[in-house]
Each structure stands twice: as structure tokens, then as C-alpha cells.
Amino acid sequence: MIITYNWLKEFVDVDAPPQDLCHRLTMAGLEVDSFKELGAGLESVIVARLDQVDPHPDADRLTLCQVNTGSDVVSVVCGATNHKVGDLVALAQPGTVLPGDFKIKKSKIRGQVSCGMLCSEKELGLADSSEGIMILPEQLPVGQPVFDVMGWRDYQIEIGLTPNRPDCLSMIGVAREVAALYGKRLKLPTIELAEADEAIGSYARVDIENPQACPRYAARMIRGVKIGPSPDWMVRRLEAVGMRSINNIVDVTNYVMMELGHPLHAFDFRFVEDGRIVVKCAQEGDKFATLDGQEHLLSADDLMICDGHKAVALAGVMGGLNSEVQDDTETILLEAAYFNPVAVRRTSKRHGLHTESSHRFERGADVDMVPVALDRAAALMAELGDGKVLTGVVDIYPQPLPQRKVTLALATVHRTLDLPLEAATVTQCLESIGLSVAPQRGEKHLFEVSIPSFRPDLEREIDLIEEIARLYGYDKIPVTMPVGAVDAGVPTDHQRLQRKLRDMLVVAGFSETINYSFIASQAVERIGLPEGDLRRCHVPILNPLSEEQSVMRTSLVPSLLETVNRNLNYRSTDLRLFELRPVFLPGEGGQTKERLSLAAVMTGRREPEGWAQGGALVDFYDLKGAVEGVLTAFGLQHVRFAETPVQTYLHPGKSSALITDNGDLLGYLGEVHPRTLSAFDIEQPVYLLDLDAEELLCQFVSRRSFAPLSRFPDVSRDTALLVDEDVRAEQVLAILRQHQARTVEDMTLFDLYIGKGVPEGKKSMGIRIRYRDMTKTLTEEEVGKAHDRMISALCEKLAAEIR
The missing domain is CATH 3.50.40.10 (Phenylalanyl-trna Synthetase, Chain B, domain 3)
Incomplete structure (x- = not known):
């Protein structure tokens, strides 16, 4: 709200300097954002008369004016056309600095000397735009400062109002506050209507x-x-x-x-x-x-x-x-x-x-x-x-709005402000801003305050106490240090596991990102969710900030891919990001259930750019390795990476589902589908993890057993097997686990080969099995029997051949 000092004085007879007025307003809660003196430094802009106006000899659009300053006649080149001989104008003399830090100098324009400038309203800071120079009223004294003779000297005060003070969006509203602060009477404009x-x-x-x-x-x-x-x-x-x-x-x-x-x-x-x-x-x-x-x-x-x-x-x-x-x-x-x-x-x-x-x-x-x-x-x-x-x-006015009344207890005022204010002081403060205060019947220190319609923000007793405080003076309230008790809460198991999951991802090289929980309702279209998917059922926001934030998100994927796009636009191409936040899904009976979700992405180089690093890009197995590290930390040893149908936003041949031994679905990971990348304007491969973090936390295995280290050496056996191309490593390891001996310590697939020397339709898989006993050194015969039995099971069930 912008007010002017002279206009304000028409409604309240205040003689305080404008600077003091600004300070008092700010201290009373009406913060002054800016203060500007109109006409400051423009004393050298004077009233002048045009004695002669001739066309400029060397310019069609300019005129050469002979300007009478009252003590001299000077030449001024002017570009306007709305003036004539005898007009009174505003002349900015050489040395004048106009608004915008524009300094007037004596100069030559197209060969003619110009001793100043004839000003428009815009050039004097009186208007945002103007056409031609300003023609002043007749009978003004020539040679006098324009701002003085026109009465334009004033002070412009801009007040930064909070939304709860609509009463001050007017000159009368601010004048009412000023009258209360200075103990003056508010004068309303006189209305004479015939x-x-x-x-x-x-x-x-x-x-x-x-x-x-x-x-x-x-x-x-x-x-x-x-x-x-x-x-x-x-x-x-x-x-x-x-x-x-x-x-x-x-x-x-x-x-x-x-x-x-x-x-x-x-x-x-x-x-x-x-x-x-x-x-x-x-x-x-x-x-x-x-x-x-x-x-x-x-x-x-x-x-x-x-x-x-x-x-x-x-x-x-x-x-x-x-x-x-x-x-x-x-x-x-x-x-x-x-x-x-x-x-x-x-x-x-x-x-x-x-x-x-x-x-x-x-x-x-x-x-x-x-x-x-x-x-x-x-x-x-x-x-x-x-x-x-x-x-x-x-x-x-069919149904007049009711008169609002609020009860105010003097004891509450004393307790809240820590000030022993008299009832008369409280009454005077409230009545000075137009409130009506009356003692309740039979109660000396209990008041009924009638709220005028111009103060819709006053609804409760504490609102009235705030008015008393600012009008009495915040500087008069005793300074006390706040007192509070420290409540050291212990994180719940759920919070502790969330922190553990977040820490594991950070250790794996990911950085956390936090996006708004509000997204556009069309966001799910960009990741291609099919019709009937529950994630298409959004919870709408009653008062959204924008159309782009109109619903609660049901998936973290759109927001995270938007973050990837934003980073790529800033040429940050090597990304490892994750977000661990709730999503909001439809529940039974029209209710909404909040469920913790985890989404993570990898894209770009595997190693930081440098002379000693390679240029390889991350792939599916980089993300898979990070996921396996998290699963191991949560005690989930045998989660299957299954080739079941996955999400529409993942590549069908380069993605998998995460399924526990109990058949519970944890989530999905894989390369983002090219169609989805195109929808987000991403031009490089991105690998995505979309995990049900709530389910992961429920699967957490808290009990761990300690196994002592063996004092005896291990023995490894490597076997290369020929199997059909469609046999998966998971099938091989599952059969080995079913027939593993007590002394098996570890099994791993260390080699996979298809090419020269391997029959068409076959592939070679290298299996390494490590054996160890806790009580003795294993003999060659013991290791051989156990190994042969496991390899025989593979040959029998998968028709494998030993190379």
C-alpha cells in the first residue's frame, strides 16, 4: 500500500516528521518498505516562459526555444511539439539530476546550444508515462522552483501489509492507525451530495x-x-x-x-x-x-x-x-x-x-x-x-452480517504481556482504533469488545491482546528469556530403519533429492501407467498453488525423472540420485493411505572424469549391485530378480522385479524405457529403482547370528558347464543351494561365454564353489564327493554338460 504524507494529513492532524512517522508505523506492525521524497534535489527545476519557438535549422523534429527564466533568456532544444509561445514550462537547468540519475548538462544538439531541458511529467518522476512536455498553469511566478509553486513536494511511503490487515489498504485505514499512535482524532472526508x-x-x-x-x-x-x-x-x-x-x-x-x-x-x-x-x-x-x-x-x-x-x-x-x-x-x-x-x-x-x-x-x-x-x-x-x-x-442487504463481539479478560492481558496495565489503558488502546469496549455486567475486569466490520482479522481474545501490545509499544514490554524443557525423544524403529536405508544409499554414492509431494495430474501419463492402475487415482488439492501442483503424487518416478532432466539441462550428466518419501494411494472406503516409497536413478559415467579413469557408462548391473548391498544390509539374502512383467516405464528386456523368498514384491529396477525418456526430454540411458520402502522395512531381519572364523583353509573348485541359452544363472544357483553340502561356504557365477567353441544354442557358465570346515582341514576326497554330487544335480536337472 502506497500513501503520501500530504494526503494522510487531510485525515489526521499529525505534525511529526515523515521519518518519525515511518518509524512509528513500523514499530506498530505496519512495516514501511520504502520512503521517497517527491521533488528532492529538484530545486533547480524552475518555472520558465517560452518567449520564442522556432524550427531547428538542422533537424525536422526538433524545435529551438528561447526560454525566459525570469533573470535571463536561454536557448533550449526540445523534441516535443505540444508547446507554443507564451506557455509556462518546467525547465531543468544545467547541473540538475533528474530521477533515474540523469544529469542535465549544457550541450550542443545538431549544432545548436541547449542550456537545459524542458521536462515532462515522466522525466520529473510524476508519472510512468507522458506525451510531450508539461505545460504549467498560467499566472505562476517565473523563475521559482516548480515543485514549490505547484505544491508537489511530498513524501511517498510504501507499507508492506500482511494479508490480515485489509483495513490499512486505504488512506483512511492508515490514518486511523496514525491517529491512534499519536493520540489524534481521525477526520473523515466530508460528503456533500445534492x-x-x-x-x-x-x-x-x-x-x-x-x-x-x-x-x-x-x-x-x-x-x-x-x-x-x-x-x-x-x-x-x-x-x-x-x-x-x-x-x-x-x-x-x-x-x-x-x-x-x-x-x-x-x-x-x-x-x-x-x-x-x-x-x-x-x-x-x-x-x-x-x-x-x-x-x-x-x-x-x-x-x-x-x-x-x-x-x-x-x-x-x-x-x-x-x-x-x-x-x-x-x-x-x-x-x-x-x-x-x-x-x-x-x-x-x-x-x-x-x-x-x-x-x-x-x-x-x-x-x-x-x-x-x-x-x-x-x-x-x-x-x-x-x-x-x-x-x-x-x-x-437481505441478511445483515452479525456484529462480532469478543470477551477480553484483564488478567489474560497481564499474564500474556507480563504488564500490569490498568483497565483504562486497555480501553484507551482498543477504542483508539475504532473498537467499542464495555465492561461486562457485574465484572470489573472483564470486557465485551465489539469488533467493527473493517477489522475482519480480530476474532479471538489473543488478537485483541496483540492490538494492545503494538499500540502500547512493543519496546515497553519487559525482555525475558524463553524457558522451555528439552524432550529428548528416541526414534521409533520405523524412523531408525528409514535412517539406515538413507545412509546405505549415501554410502553407495547416491545423493538425496527432495521434491514437492504435489504434482500435475497428467504426470502419470508421461510414465505410461495403464488404465485401471491405482496410481492414476489422485488425491486433489483443494487450493493448489498451480496446475503443476494440483494433486498428491502416487509415485516418485515422475518427480525424480524431472530432477534428472533439470540436472542434465545444467550439464550435470553423471547422476546418482534417490528420494525416500511417502506417496499417497487410494485406500478402502474412499480413504487415502500414505506409504513410504523409494526411487533411485543412475546415469552417466561409472567413474568420475579424469586422466586415470575409464570412460565406461553405468549399466543395469551397477544399479543391481547397489540394490544387493541394501538388501544385504537389511538381512534379505535370497531376493530373486525375476523376469516377471514389469512397469511400463521400464525397458521390458532390461529390467526385473524384486521378489522375496515369501513371494512378496519389493519393487522393480531396470533401464528406463526410451518412450518414457522421450517424454521427459532425456537423451541418455537412465537406470531406475522403484521400491516399496514400506515393504522393505517390514522384511527387515533384525536378529543376526555370529559365526566364528575358521582356523582351517578353504578349497575352491571351478567348473565350466554347457547349458541351454535360456537357462538363467538363478536356476543354476537355486539347484546348487538345494544340494549343497554342509561344507559349502560360497557359490558364485564367475564366467559367462557364448561364441567360438560353444555349440549354437548353448552357453558356457563358469561356477566357483568354495568349501571350508570349521573343525578340520578338508581332504581332496571330501571336497570331490561334495562337488561331484552338486554338479551331477545340475547335469540331471538342466541337461548340463561339463566342458
Whole structure:
């Protein structure tokens, strides 16, 4: 909220320096973000008269002006064309530094000496844009500083308001705070409204079909107005608070909004069909063009201001292009209403329209300010537009909002603030900001506080205590150190296992990433989940930040692949990332169940880039090895990597499912399908693990047994077998485990060969079995018998041959 010091002083007689005012406001909770003196350093910009204006001899678009400064006549080259002999202008003399750090110097322009610059409103920091130089009013004293004689010296103060203070989104609101801080009286603007003989009821009527979204709607009519520019004083004030002047009628609505804090809207009554205003919700799928020229597709939740046949405004947000005030407008229907903050916020957010009007309505406007703002604006329109205000006002308020009251105990004030405040002090603080305080019957230290409609943020006793604290002065509250007890909680087993899993992945070289739990509803389409998959059933967010974060995620995969894409775009191509976070899946009875999930990816080089490292890329077995390390740490020794049908986002020939001995599915790992990589704009192979971490934690084997180290040596036997190409290593090891001798310590596949010397349709598998006894040194005969028995089982069940 931007205010100006001079405008503020019209409502409260404060003589404190602007710097002190800023400090007091900040200390009272209205933090001043910026402070700017208008006209500072521009004393050398003076009123000057044009004695002669000639075309520039060497430039078609320039003029050469003889400018009278009151003490001298100087030549100035000017590029504007809106001036003539006799005009009073603002002359920036050499040495002047204009806003934007633009220093004026005596210079030659196309061969002609220019001793200064004729300024526009924009160049003096009075407007964001301007056409031509500024022509000053007649009769001003030549040679005097422009800002002094025009009364433009002022201070612009920008206050960073929190969303709970809509009452301060106006000059009156801030003035009320200043009056309370300095012990002054608030002065409201005087409204002098002269009404014509005709009554508004003969021309217009209002119907509210949705009183929950629009509890109050009022209107006045002004006839015979003349559309034109606003007076200079209004233009300056609007521009000083960041608003652009449009015309006298529209400017009045903006002026009153900044002054009283209540938005208004002016309709050209010619375009209000049947002379009716109907407040109702839109039809689903209707289209509506707003004043900014944008067409919006409406929802049934959008509250609209309509006439007898069409919508004319998006309630509380923006008016319609079909009823805007035009240059030939003569009759104005002036609207002042109160709209439900939630309804306005949803509409504003849905259509991406954030206006000065919606900013106030969605934070909570003052329902009692409706008739005041309406009369103030109507009076100004009649004055500035030469119109006549029709008698009466249409004010539809079917169910007046109840008066809010809060009980305040003096003892609670003492206990909360640690201050022995008197009842009179508490009363004075609250009444200074417009609250009504009355002792409850028979209770000396218990008060009933009536909350005015302009303070929707005051709902509880603690809110009133906060008001007392900031008005009395935070600096007067004793400083005490906080006291608290340390509660050293012990992590649960579930938390401990999560930490163990996270640590194992970090040890394996992965880095943790944390993404939002909200994703776009279309995210599952990018990983190709089939119809009927439960992960397509999302939990929607009631008030999403954006469409890209509108539902709770049912899988970590889309978010992690987005992270991969983002890193690759920053040329970080060697990645090992994981995310251990919950997903939100549909449960029984419409409930949602939260389940811990783990997703991890590997892509890029196997080793860091360097002169002594190879250039090999990671593959499926790098990820498989990392997974096996995690499984071993959790005591799961015999998890199968099964070739069952896997996820659609994994390559069908380069992926597998993780299945325990009990047949429980832990998850999937493999190379990401090229189709999925394309959907995420990833151009290099990525290997992905998608694990049900909740199931993994449940499978954790906590009991471990210790086996002493043997004092006796081991014996290894290597055997090369010819088997069919479709025989998997898992089948070989499973048969060996079924027939393994007591002395077998370890079995591994150490070689796989297909090629020259191996018959077509066959492959060679090298098996190494290590034997050891805890009580003695094994003999050759003992090892041979055990080994032959195991190899014979392979030959019998798999038709294997020893090479």
C-alpha cells in the first residue's frame, strides 16, 4: 500500500516528521518498505516562459526555444511539439539530476546550444508515462522552483501489509492507525451530495440470487455526466500512489478506493439491458471479455454481475468490456458491493486476474463502508463530471452480517504481556482504533469488545491482546528469556530403519533429492501407467498453488525423472540420485493411505572424469549391485530378480522385479524405457529403482547370528558347464543351494561365454564353489564327493554338460 504524507494529513492532524512517522508505523506492525521524497534535489527545476519557438535549422523534429527564466533568456532544444509561445514550462537547468540519475548538462544538439531541458511529467518522476512536455498553469511566478509553486513536494511511503490487515489498504485505514499512535482524532472526508428530483427506482433495480457470495449490493445513478480528463490534483494523487489516470469518472472510482479502501465500479447505463443488475453465478462454459481485452472461460463457481440478458462484470475482480465507460457516456450506474472473500479469491486465482479490487475483496472489505463509498464517489462524479445524482440509492442487504463481539479478560492481558496495565489503558488502546469496549455486567475486569466490520482479522481474545501490545509499544514490554524443557525423544524403529536405508544409499554414492509431494495430474501419463492402475487415482488439492501442483503424487518416478532432466539441462550428466518419501494411494472406503516409497536413478559415467579413469557408462548391473548391498544390509539374502512383467516405464528386456523368498514384491529396477525418456526430454540411458520402502522395512531381519572364523583353509573348485541359452544363472544357483553340502561356504557365477567353441544354442557358465570346515582341514576326497554330487544335480536337472 502506497500513501503520501500530504494526503494522510487531510485525515489526521499529525505534525511529526515523515521519518518519525515511518518509524512509528513500523514499530506498530505496519512495516514501511520504502520512503521517497517527491521533488528532492529538484530545486533547480524552475518555472520558465517560452518567449520564442522556432524550427531547428538542422533537424525536422526538433524545435529551438528561447526560454525566459525570469533573470535571463536561454536557448533550449526540445523534441516535443505540444508547446507554443507564451506557455509556462518546467525547465531543468544545467547541473540538475533528474530521477533515474540523469544529469542535465549544457550541450550542443545538431549544432545548436541547449542550456537545459524542458521536462515532462515522466522525466520529473510524476508519472510512468507522458506525451510531450508539461505545460504549467498560467499566472505562476517565473523563475521559482516548480515543485514549490505547484505544491508537489511530498513524501511517498510504501507499507508492506500482511494479508490480515485489509483495513490499512486505504488512506483512511492508515490514518486511523496514525491517529491512534499519536493520540489524534481521525477526520473523515466530508460528503456533500445534492440529489436531483428524479428517483433511481424509476430506472434501475438490483436482484441478488446468491446472497452467500454477495451479502450486499448498492447502486446510485448519475445522469448528464461529461467524460473528460481529471483535474490536476486528482491525477497527481493517483500517480503518487501508483495508479494511472484514465478519465474523470474512472479516476473517481480509483480515488475513492484508495481513500476509503472500498472498490467501486462504474457502468455505462446504456449497456445495462432492462435497467437490471442481477448478481448470480455464471453458466459453466460461458465466455466473458474483461476490461483488459482478455476472454475468459467461466466456471459455475464464478460470481457474475449481470444485466437483464448478459454478464457485465466479474464480481469483485474486473468489469466487462461490454459496459465500460466511453467518451460519449452520459449516464453512470455506480456500483458498491461486498463480496465473499473466498469467492473472489477463487475466481481471481482461476482466471489469473489480480487487481486492486480483488486484492481488497479477497482479504475482507468493510461491508459498512458500502453506502459511504457510494455517496463519496457519486458526489465527486457530479462535481467533476457536471452530472446530477438521482434521488435515492438501491441498497440490497437481505441478511445483515452479525456484529462480532469478543470477551477480553484483564488478567489474560497481564499474564500474556507480563504488564500490569490498568483497565483504562486497555480501553484507551482498543477504542483508539475504532473498537467499542464495555465492561461486562457485574465484572470489573472483564470486557465485551465489539469488533467493527473493517477489522475482519480480530476474532479471538489473543488478537485483541496483540492490538494492545503494538499500540502500547512493543519496546515497553519487559525482555525475558524463553524457558522451555528439552524432550529428548528416541526414534521409533520405523524412523531408525528409514535412517539406515538413507545412509546405505549415501554410502553407495547416491545423493538425496527432495521434491514437492504435489504434482500435475497428467504426470502419470508421461510414465505410461495403464488404465485401471491405482496410481492414476489422485488425491486433489483443494487450493493448489498451480496446475503443476494440483494433486498428491502416487509415485516418485515422475518427480525424480524431472530432477534428472533439470540436472542434465545444467550439464550435470553423471547422476546418482534417490528420494525416500511417502506417496499417497487410494485406500478402502474412499480413504487415502500414505506409504513410504523409494526411487533411485543412475546415469552417466561409472567413474568420475579424469586422466586415470575409464570412460565406461553405468549399466543395469551397477544399479543391481547397489540394490544387493541394501538388501544385504537389511538381512534379505535370497531376493530373486525375476523376469516377471514389469512397469511400463521400464525397458521390458532390461529390467526385473524384486521378489522375496515369501513371494512378496519389493519393487522393480531396470533401464528406463526410451518412450518414457522421450517424454521427459532425456537423451541418455537412465537406470531406475522403484521400491516399496514400506515393504522393505517390514522384511527387515533384525536378529543376526555370529559365526566364528575358521582356523582351517578353504578349497575352491571351478567348473565350466554347457547349458541351454535360456537357462538363467538363478536356476543354476537355486539347484546348487538345494544340494549343497554342509561344507559349502560360497557359490558364485564367475564366467559367462557364448561364441567360438560353444555349440549354437548353448552357453558356457563358469561356477566357483568354495568349501571350508570349521573343525578340520578338508581332504581332496571330501571336497570331490561334495562337488561331484552338486554338479551331477545340475547335469540331471538342466541337461548340463561339463566342458
